[in-house]
Amino acid sequence: MDEPKMISPKPPRKNVLKTISGVVFLALGIILLISFVSYIFHGHNDQSQLADFWSREVVAENVLGKLGAYLGELFIYHGVGITAVFLPIFFILLGIKILFKFKQIKPFKLLYNCLFFLIWTPIFLGFVSKIGILHGVMGFEINDYMNTFIGKIGMGILLGMSLILYMVINWRITPEKLASSVQRKSKGLDEDDENLEPEIKTEKQTEASISEIPKPKKITPDPIEELSLDNLNPKTELIITDFPEEKKTISPSNELIIENISTKDEDDLELTVEKIKQEDTVEKISANLVEKHGEYDPTLDLPGFKFPPLDLLRKYDSGENVTINQQELERNKNRIIETLANYGIGISQIKATIGPTVTLYEIVPEAGVRISKIKNLEDDIALSLSALGIRIIAPIPGKGTIGIEVPNSHPTMVSMRSVIASQKFQTAKMELPIAFGKTISNETFVADLAKMPHLLMAGATGQGKSVGLNAIITSLLYKKHPSELKFVMVDPKKVELTLYSKIERHYLAKLPDSDDAIITDNKKVINTLNSLCIEMDDRYELLKNAYVRNLKEYNEKFKQRKLNPENGHRYLPYIVLIVDEFADLIMTAGKEVEMPIARLAQLARAVGIHLIIATQRPSVNVITGTIKANFPARVAFRVTSKIDSRTILDSSGADQLIGKGDMLFTTGNELVRLQCAFVDTPEVDEITEYIGSQKGYPDAFLLPEYVGEDGGSAMDIDLNDRDSLFDDAARIVVMSQQGSASLLQRKLKLGYNRAGRLIDQLEAAGIVGPFEGSKARQVLIMDDMSLEQLLNNLNQN
Ligand SMILES: Nc1ncnc2c1ncn2[C@@H]1O[C@H](COP(=O)(O)OP(=O)(O)OP(=O)(O)O)[C@@H](O)[C@H]1O
Numbered sequence: 064m065d066e067p068k069m070i071s072p073k074p075p076r077k078n079v080l081k082t083i084s085g086v087v088f089l090a091l092g093i094i095l096l097i098s099f100v101s102y103i104f105h106g107h108n109d110q111s112q113l114a115d116f117w118s119r120e121v122v123a124e125n126v127l128g129k130l131g132a133y134l135g136e137l138f139i140y141h142g143v144g145i146t147a148v149f150l151p152i153f154f155i156l157l158g159i160k161i162l163f164k165f166k167q168i169k170p171f172k173l174l175y176n177c178l179f180f181l182i183w184t185p186i187f188l189g190f191v192s193k194i195g196i197l198h199g200v201m202g203f204e205i206n207d208y209m210n211t212f213i214g215k216i217g218m219g220i221l222l223g224m225s226l227i228l229y230m231v232i233n234w235r236i237t238p239e240k241l242a243s244s245v246q247r248k249s250k251g252l253d254e255d256d257e258n259l260e261p262e263i264k265t266e267k268q269t270e271a272s273i274s275e276i277p278k279p280k281k282i283t284p285d286p287i288e289e290l291s292l293d294n295l296n297p298k299t300e301l302i303i304t305d306f307p308e309e310k311k312t313i314s315p316s317n318e319l320i321i322e323n324i325s326t327k328d329e330d331d332l333e334l335t336v337e338k339i340k341q342e343d344t345v346e347k348i349s350a351n352l353v354e355k356h357g358e359y360d361p362t363l364d365l366p367g368f369k370f371p372p373l374d375l376l377r378k379y380d381s382g383e384n385v386t387i388n389q390q391e392l393e394r395n396k397n398r399i400i401e402t403l404a405n406y407g408i409g410i411s412q413i414k415a416t417i418g419p420t421v422t423l424y425e426i427v428p429e430a431g432v433r434i435s436k437i438k439n440l441e442d443d444i445a446l447s448l449s450a451l452g453i454r455i456i457a458p459i460p461g462k463g464t465i466g467i468e469v470p471n472s473h474p475t476m477v478s479m480r481s482v483i484a485s486q487k488f489q490t491a492k493m494e495l496p497i498a499f500g501k502t503i504s505n506e507t508f509v510a511d512l513a514k515m516p517h518l519l520m521a522g523a524t525g526q527g528k529s530v531g532l533n534a535i536i537t538s539l540l541y542k543k544h545p546s547e548l549k550f551v552m553v554d555p556k557k558v559e560l561t562l563y564s565k566i567e568r569h570y571l572a573k574l575p576d577s578d579d580a581i582i583t584d585n586k587k588v589i590n591t592l593n594s595l596c597i598e599m600d601d602r603y604e605l606l607k608n609a610y611v612r613n614l615k616e617y618n619e620k621f622k623q624r625k626l627n628p629e630n631g632h633r634y635l636p637y638i639v640l641i642v643d644e645f646a647d648l649i650m651t652a653g654k655e656v657e658m659p660i661a662r663l664a665q666l667a668r669a670v671g672i673h674l675i676i677a678t679q680r681p682s683v684n685v686i687t688g689t690i691k692a693n694f695p696a697r698v699a700f701r702v703t704s705k706i707d708s709r710t711i712l713d714s715s716g717a718d719q720l721i722g723k724g725d726m727l728f729t730t731g732n733e734l735v736r737l738q739c740a741f742v743d744t745p746e747v748d749e750i751t752e753y754i755g756s757q758k759g760y761p762d763a764f765l766l767p768e769y770v771g772e773d774g775g776s777a778m779d780i781d782l783n784d785r786d787s788l789f790d791d792a793a794r795i796v797v798m799s800q801q802g803s804a805s806l807l808q809r810k811l812k813l814g815y816n817r818a819g820r821l822i823d824q825l826e827a828a829g830i831v832g833p834f835e836g837s838k839a840r841q842v843l844i845m846d847d848m849s850l851e852q853l854l855n856n857l858n859q860n
Contacts, residue, residue, distance in 0.1 A: 081161055089158025094127060095134060095151035101126040102135020103145060103196065110136065144199035146184040153177045179229055187222050352624040359622045361546035361634045365569075368545060368757055375749045376480035376537075376742070387417055388472070395448060395469050399424055402447040406440060408432050414464075418503035419475040419738040420725050421452070425464040434458060437465055452721035460733050468503070468736065470721045477501045477724070479534060479742035483541050485509075494615065495548070495637060495673065498538045499531075499698075499728060500740040508728075508737050512539075512639065512675075515696035515730060516668035521681035521711040522700025527724035527739050528677050529559050531698060532643060533747050534740045535675060536563070539639065540750060545569040549764040551591060551640045555647040557583045562744065565751040568759030572638060572766050575816050580763045585651045588642075592659035594769040595640060595672060599663060601767060601815070602635060602670035604805065614671035631809050636764065637671045645678040646685040657687065664693030681711040695731040700724070700739075768819045770834065780827040782857065788813070790854055792821045793830050797850045802831035802840030828857060 102109070105124035109132035115121040116129055125131035138147040153173060160168040185202030192198065198206075209218050362368065392415055400410055409429035416423040428437065438457045445453040448469055456466035482488055482498035485507035494513035502508050512518065512535075522528045539548060549572040554560040560581050563571065571580035574587065574594055582588055602614070609626050611617045614635055617626075626632035640663070642648065648656050664674055676694070678685055681702060699717035702708050708717035716727055716734060724739035786792070788811055795810050796802050802825065804818040811818070822840065825831045830853070832841035844850045 085158045085161030087158075088154045088161065092151040092154030092156075092158055094131075095138070095154065096148065098125060098127045098131035098134040099139060099145075099148050099151060101131055102139055106132065106135050106140065106196065110140070139196060139199055141200045143181055143185040143201050144188055144195075144197045146181055146188070146202075147199070149177045149181050149184075176233070183222070183225060183229070190218055190222060346625070349623055349625040356624070359624055359634065361618075361622075361636075362544045364546045364760070365544070365758060368569075370541060370544075371750045371753045373480060373484055375753055376483060376746050377478065378480055379476045379478045379741075391472055392417075392422070395422070396424065398447050399426065399444065399467060402440065402444050403428075403437070406436070406443070408437060408440075412464075416504050417471070418505055418736075419471075419477050419501050420721065420723075421454075421468045421470050421474075421503060421736065423503050424467045424469060425459065425462070426467065427464050434465065452719050452725070454716055454719045454736070470725075474721075474723070474738075477738045477740045479537055479740045479746065482507045482509075482534075482740045483538065488538070488542075491542075495539060495639070496542055497535050498740060499534065500724065500726070500737045503736050508735065510696075510728070510730075512673050513637070513671075515673070517664050517674040517694045518676070518696045518698060519686065519690070519694035519711065520675065520677040520698040520700075521686070521702060521707070522679070522698075522717075522726070523703050523707075524679050526700035526702075526720075526722045527726065528679070528700055529643070530724060530741055531700065531726065531739050532559070532641060532675070532677055533742045533744075536641070537742050537747065537750060540566075540570070540754065543637070545754075545759065546634065546636060548637045548639065551595065551638060551766070552581045553588050553591070553640070553642040553648070554581055554583055555585060555588075555644045559643045560641070562747050562751050565755030566759075567755075567763045568761070569754050569757070572764035575765045575768050585648060585656075588648060589652055589655050589659070590769050591766065592640075592656060592663070594766040595638070595667070596659050596662055597767040597769060598638070599667045599670050599672055601805065602672075603666075605632060605635070606670065608632075613669045629812065631805065635671055637673065640672065640674045642674070642676045645676045646680040646682075649685050657689065661689045661693060664690065681707045683710055686710055697729050699727045765816065767815050770823070780823055782824065782827055785824055785857070786817070786821050788817075788821060789824055789828075792818075793825060793828070793844075793850060793854060794847075796825060796831060796842055797844050797847065800842045800845075802842050806839075828853065 102125060109123045109125050109129075113123075113129065113133055113136055116133065121129070123129045123132040125135060127134075138150065139145060156168050156173055157170055159165055160170055185198045186205050187202075189198035189202030189206035195203070206218065209221070213221065396413055396415065400413070403410060403426075409432070410426050411429050412427040414425045416425070428434075434457045438455055441453065441455045444455070444467060445451070450470055452468075452470045454466075454468040456468070458464060459466045477500045479498075482500060485498070487507045488496060488498040488509050491509050491511075493509070493511035495511055497510050497512050499508045499510060518535075520528055520531060522531075536550070548570060550563070550570050551572050552560045552563060564579065564581050567573075567580040573580040573582075574591055577587060582591055606612070606614070606617050608630070609617050609620055609632065611620060614637070618635060620626055621632060621634050660674065660676070663672060667673070674694070676690075681699075697711055699708065699711045699720070701720040701722040702711065702717045705715045705718050708715045711717060712727060712729060712734065714734070720726065720736075724741060726737050726739050728735045728737055791811060792807050795807060799806060802822065804815065804822045807813060807818040807821055808815060813821075822831060826833060826840065830842070830844050830850070832843055834840065844853065
């Protein structure tokens with residue numbers, strides 16, 4: 064079919080006629096409207112002039128002169144009163160409709176409504192008033208006539224009833240209509256559709272081709288707009304010929320021609336369904352799972368677990384609040400001013416901030432004083448104040464003042480209870496919040512271990528290291544559920560961390576073959592560190608497969624059930640490695656320890672493994688360059704020499720601390736002086752007892768097995784005591800030519816340990832090669848035949 068023929072442009076003459084009629088209606092409407100409105104105001108005066116209508120001397124006040132006055136008189140006074148304005152309104156709307164193809168204007172509906180009100184309104188106005196201009200002669204006469212027959216009340220009833228009837232007819236308020244009104248409304252139907260229906264049927268019945276359609280005009284844009292397939296008889300077969308898109312659009316000059324519509328819905332429906340199925344991706348499945356089971360909650364492993372209550376921590380009556388000793392303040396202030404004055408340094412301002420252990424005197428020197436001069440006077444000021452542990456901060460970063468920290472003669476104890484109870488700690492939105500203690504301005508200091516990401520702690524013996532470690536562990540125990548956090552504790556001193564063995568089944572991680580979770584044997588430390596490296600590599604593999612960059616995102620995804628546990632995915636708890644007395648380790652194990660520590664420090668941050676390393680001797684052969692470079696966060700308790708202070712902090716200051724938990728903390732930028740919170744051994748004992756007495760996991764969190772170079776070799780394995788899955792594992796390994804434990808884990812749905820044991824047995828049987836670090840082992844059997852032969856031999860033995 065020739066497409067251009069489908070769209071039949073209207074003859075131009077017809078268009079011109081249409082335009083003319085539109086203009087005429089519009090003009091007529093405007094003339095009548097102006098005449099009527101003007102008549103309402105001037106009609107009274109103009110009435111007398113109309114007698115001499117043709118006389119040129121006679122002038123009417125109506126805006127449209129005598130014609131306007133006449134029209135007003137005719138339609139309003141002798142006609143229907145002010146209701147006559149409906150007439151020009153009708154003409155104007157009709158004109159607009161014809162000229163501008165206004166879809167909203169429906170001429171028949173408009174005419175019908177206008178006619179009703181042109182009759183009803185004057186009668187009603189005649190009924191309620193006696194003002195001639197309101198109801199006109201018609202309104203008055205009809206009222207008068209009817210009154211004689213049915214009386215005033217009857218007239219009222221008649222008017223009311225006719226209005227109700229109008230509404231009923233207009234809005235189709237019939238019982239059936241009422242019942243289906245909601246449905247009909249939603250389909251957007253109205254009465255015009257009914258006019259349309261027979262026309263469509265006509266088209267259908269003729270089944271004429273486009274070119275043969277005699278009256279394409281019949282289907283105008285208006286009804287088509289309202290055409291809904293629901294409205295069509297289901298049996299009606301209509302086919303819309305496939306017009307090019309732009310020709311299908313309805314424009315004033317083009318008509319849409321419907322040839323036939325075929326409702327081949329079934330095919331379309333199938334296609335749609337398939338599309339939905341395609342979208343049934345991980346997102347959808349996980350959403351369904353979350354809807355069904357809720358988000359994965361790791362804490363449900365131990366649903367009844369209760370965090371230790373605050374009461375387990377001691378209250379120290381002596382010094383919860385910082386006491387201000389006015390005399391001491393005055394004395395120190397005067398001595399500072401005097402000492403500086405002796406060296407010709409004037410002070411323009413001095414301010415004191417009282418902390419738990421030290422008071423910070425902030426001074427603003429007079430103009431022209433060199434800062435280095437004050438810095439050099441450190442010892443002199445200390446001498447004149449006869450106090451140890453004076454530290455001069457010149458200048459205080461970001462403040463433009465010089466700080467002199469002077470120890471208080473009666474320091475205040477910062478209890479663990481006070482920092483744990485603080486609002487700052489309780490509301491901390493951190494992954495691994497640590498309440499270290501209080502700052503110089505007596506504020507609780509909370510830092511996030513996850514952000515540090517590893518911490519190096521140093522301090523001479525007896526200065527508060529162990530208390531500091533306990534404070535860190537306590538903070539984490541008060542905030543993290545056992546399912547979210549695991550500690551690997553290394554304690555060469557054998558006594559410091561033993562208290563925590565009570566929480567082994569809750570918070571501790573250990574090697575599968577070890578009895579104690581707290582590692583005291585240096586040999587085992589090496590294995591544990593290497594095992595942590597394997598755990599780190601495994602975690603990176605999991606993160607890679609889950610397309611996430613860090614542990615937080617991974618766990619988030621796992622909670623939303625977007626990661627399938629059958630593919631080896633699991634909720635990953637944070638792992639905090641704590642090494643008390645690192646110097647001892649380095650002395651005995653040296654490089655063997657340094658390498659995995661450095662590797663973990665460099666890489667483990669993203670996979671949620673964090674290191675806290677404490678040492679008494681912060682000498683350069685203990686804290687080597689590699690270690691230092693990877694531990695940006697440092698805590699220094701009092702050390703004995705400036706050199707040690709420089710080793711740990713890269714600046715002096717730690718040598719001027721006063722001990723007993725007085726510490727400096729840095730994350731690479733500025734130093735913060737803190738008083739470490741004090742938590743005593745009995746308190747730790749109570750906390751671990753409280754946790755330990757609750758239901759825990761069956762065992763400690765098991766780290767991946769690590770077989771050291773000289774550890775259990777493949778030769779130690781007894782091949783007569785093979786795993787029941789040995790044959791299957793061998794076939795998988797040979798088939799995929801890949802000797803990795805994680806492959807067996809996935810394929811055979813095993814835990815890491817069993818998969819690791821299987822790999823060792825495969826190595827002993829000569830199926831895979833030896834361990835090659837993080838690389839998969841080499842597979843020594845190339846084909847199934849050789850493998851089956853080997854398995855047969857093994858089974859016969
Ligand atoms: N934050 C603190 N507040 C008050 N006193 C403290 C604080 N920290 C430590 N002390 C005091 O210092 C003593 C020694 O502390 P701690 O055992 O922590 O030292 P250390 O550095 O671990 O010593 P070592 O290395 O010999 O084990 C504690 O018994 C306690 O009396």
